Amino acid sequence: xxxxxxxxxxxxxxxxxxxxDLNEAFENAAIAVHQVITQDKVRAKIKKEIKIKAKTKxxxxxxxxxxxxxxxxxxxxxxxxxxxxxxxxxxxxxxxxVIQGDLYKNYECHGAIKSMTYSDxxxxxxKNKVKLTIVLDI
Amino acid sequence: MKIHKINEVTxxxxxxxxxxxxxxxxxxEHILEKLKQDNSLQQGINVACLPGILGKSIMxxxxxxxYGFSIGGVAAFNVSDGLITPxxxxxxxxxxxxxxxxxxxxxxxxxxIKEILEALFKHIPCGxxxxxxxxxxxxxxDDVLNRxxxxxxxxxxxxxxxxxxxxxxxxxKEADAKEISQKAKSRGKDQLGTLGAGNHFLEVQYAxxxxxxxxxxxxxxxxxxxxxxMIHCGSRGLGHQVCxxxxxxxxxxxxxxxxxxxxxDLIYAPAQSDIAKRYYKAMCAAxxxxxxxxxxITFEVRKxxxxxxxNAELLPVYDVAHNIAKKEEHLINNEKHLVYxxxxxxxxxxxxxxxxxxxxxxxxxxxxxxxxxxxxxxFVLVGSETAMKESFGSTAHGAGxxxxxxxxxxxxxGEDVKRDLEKNNIAIKSASWKGISEEAPQVYKDIDEVVxxxxxxxxxxxxxxxxxxxxxxx
Numbered sequence: 079x080x081x082x083x084x085x086x087x088x089x090x091x092x093x094x095x096x097x098x099d100l101n102e103a104f105e106n107a108a109i110a111v112h113q114v115i116t117q118d119k120v121r122a123k124i125k126k127e128i129k130i131k132a133k134t135k136x137x138x139x140x141x142x143x144x145x146x147x148x149x150x151x152x153x154x155x156x157x158x159x160x161x162x163x164x165x166x167x168x169x170x171x172x173x174x175x176v177i178q179g180d181l182y183k184n185y186e187c188h189g190a191i192k193s194m195t196y197s198d199x200x201x202x203x204x205k206n207k208v209k210l211t212i213v214l215d216i
Numbered sequence: 217m218k219i220h221k222i223n224e225v226t227x228x229x230x231x232x233x234x235x236x237x238x239x240x241x242x243x244x245e246h247i248l249e250k251l252k253q254d255n256s257l258q259q260g261i262n263v264a265c266l267p268g269i270l271g272k273s274i275m276x277x278x279x280x281x282x283y284g285f286s287i288g289g290v291a292a293f294n295v296s297d298g299l300i301t302p303x304x305x306x307x308x309x310x311x312x313x314x315x316x317x318x319x320x321x322x323x324x325x326x327x328x329i330k331e332i333l334e335a336l337f338k339h340i341p342c343g344x345x346x347x348x349x350x351x352x353x354x355x356x357x358d359d360v361l362n363r364x365x366x367x368x369x370x371x372x373x374x375x376x377x378x379x380x381x382x383x384x385x386x387x388x389k390e391a392d393a394k395e396i397s398q399k400a401k402s403r404g405k406d407q408l409g410t411l412g413a414g415n416h417f418l419e420v421q422y423a424x425x426x427x428x429x430x431x432x433x434x435x436x437x438x439x440x441x442x443x444x445x446m447i448h449c450g451s452r453g454l455g456h457q458v459c460x461x462x463x464x465x466x467x468x469x470x471x472x473x474x475x476x477x478x479x480x481d482l483i484y485a486p487a488q489s490d491i492a493k494r495y496y497k498a499m500c501a502a503x504x505x506x507x508x509x510x511x512x513i514t515f516e517v518r519k520x521x522x523x524x525x526x527n528a529e530l531l532p533v534y535d536v537a538h539n540i541a542k543k544e545e546h547l548i549n550n551e552k553h554l555v556y557x558x559x560x561x562x563x564x565x566x567x568x569x570x571x572x573x574x575x576x577x578x579x580x581x582x583x584x585x586x587x588x589x590x591x592x593x594x595f596v597l598v599g600s601e602t603a604m605k606e607s608f609g610s611t612a613h614g615a616g617x618x619x620x621x622x623x624x625x626x627x628x629x630g631e632d633v634k635r636d637l638e639k640n641n642i643a644i645k646s647a648s649w650k651g652i653s654e655e656a657p658q659v660y661k662d663i664d665e666v667v668x669x670x671x672x673x674x675x676x677x678x679x680x681x682x683x684x685x686x687x688x689x690x
Contacts, residue, residue: 086623193307196481
């Protein structure tokens with residue numbers, strides 16, 4: 079199954095992340111972020127944990143990807159590997175993730191990501207497939 | 217949507233259905249056709265549907281699809297009972313442009329442009345993860361947030377004239393650093409004096425055409441071929457995080473509103489709500505950070521120039537914000553209103569006599585600085601009475617993109633773009649090749665066309681055309 083697909087967007091970056099379930103789709107959504115600024119293969123050297131809570135799946139996705147963006151901006155970390163576990167139900171979702179990556183200065187990078195957005199966000203869940211559509215402001 | 221032509225450069229999308237006001241689009245026929253190719257016109261309509269919107273939902277000739285609001289969107293809401301919407305300001309709060317004049321000519325600068333760009337690149341960090349040389353303590357960062365260019369002045373980064381000739385004198389007094397999250401502060405604390413990436417740049421330019429000699433002279437541009445420096449950047453990670461934080465907070469506070477919105481990034485809060493008031497204070501603080509950023513960069517630009525030209529003098533023309541909300545008084549339907557004037561990818565263009573503009577520009581109106589894309593022209597316009605009447609004292613902000621970054625990277629090689637620019641005597645120094653491809657001149661609308669519409673509509677009148685000699689970017 080394809081993991082990530084970048085789409086056309088005039089000013090910013092739009093992509094789809096896929097997975098057999100929500101966890102896997104979230105993982106690929108996180109990994110896609112570093113692909114915006116580098117085409118190099120990023121080693122999984124540094125490990126971090128992310129724990130977040132949100133009321134809706136949409137907010138959970140927003141907050142999760144935002145954490146990845148903030149990590150990139152503040153510590154220069156590019157995330158190339160992720161393990162996500164989502165639990166809970168509407169009004170009470172919890173996400174625990176272990177993410178891995180390496181510092182941007184070890185790779186050829188261009189551009190920067192300003193923010194995660196809600197623009198054109200889609201969370202499509204079917205029997206064995208989840209598709210997330212995300213737009214990042216760059 | 218029912219579009220009808222008002223004149224050669226103005227169209228109206230008629231009020232119907234859920235629209236509270238019409239949409240006024242400043243565009244010629246060619247630009248209007250381009251606008252129909254993305255979702256921007258619908259976004260103008262969505263803004264027109266917001267409760268309490270006054271007069272009209274405006275779109276500028278450089279409009280293109282954005283989040284909620286199109287980029288190139290202007291809207292007004294009463295401070296007393298309207299609303300404030302962070303998407304109507306943008307993620308890059310106070311992304312803006314500053315113009316400096318120099319006492320140098322094109323003939324003096326061109327042979328030394330490579331050295332100048334090297335010096336600039338050395339002094340001003342650009343590109344991803346670029347940390348500032350200034351490491352601010354939490355108290356210092358709060359001071360920058362609260363006092364913007366005032367802080368710069370006290371620390372010796374700014375002259376008094378720099379403050380006088382800057383929108384808001386470089387600091388909005390309602391700023392409150394307490395309303396900015398730790399997340400936002402952690403993003404901003406090491407970014408003061410940095411350029412960022414994407415479409416942000418620093419350009420060394422020369423005056424190639426003077427349309428209004430008298431006004432240009434008052435602005436400080438006295439001769440053709442006079443060299444100027446243009447700085448285009450914003451509030452960096454700090455501002456983006458402020459926008460994000462408040463979008464999320466408003467979403468949690470107003471879930472019913474959120475459900476009904478055609479685009480989630482249109483979320484708003486009533487102007488008199490606690491959230492709205494806190495957002496505005498945070499927005500002012502982020503705006504102050506952006507002005508301080510452009511000032512520290514100015515300081516470094518002066519240092520860089522002096523290394524190559526010891527007698528170089530760089531003086532401010534003006535500094536304008538193009539992603540911001542301001543409390544302004546406007547006459548709407550013959551009534552005076554104090555409004556939150558939202559400008560997202562649009563520039564204030566106040567005419568003569570407005571108290572908000574510097575004494576030096578009271579007779580002319582304020583300078584409006586419109587950066588072109590890298591390698592094409594930029595313009596200085598002047599604000600006008602007509603702008604006050606037709607567009608809430610606003611005009612365009614730049615050229616607007618027509619091609620995605622992805623398509624640009626596929627179509628243009630950075631090396632080729634650089635070579636083409638060099639063939640046209642434009643030197644470029646970038647932190648990355650892809651950064652150059654994404655910003656190839658062809659991916660933008662024709663800036664000459666955008667400013668021609670602004671000029672013809674009378675909302676921002678041509679003063680000077682500037683062409684690049686050299687560019688640095690992330």
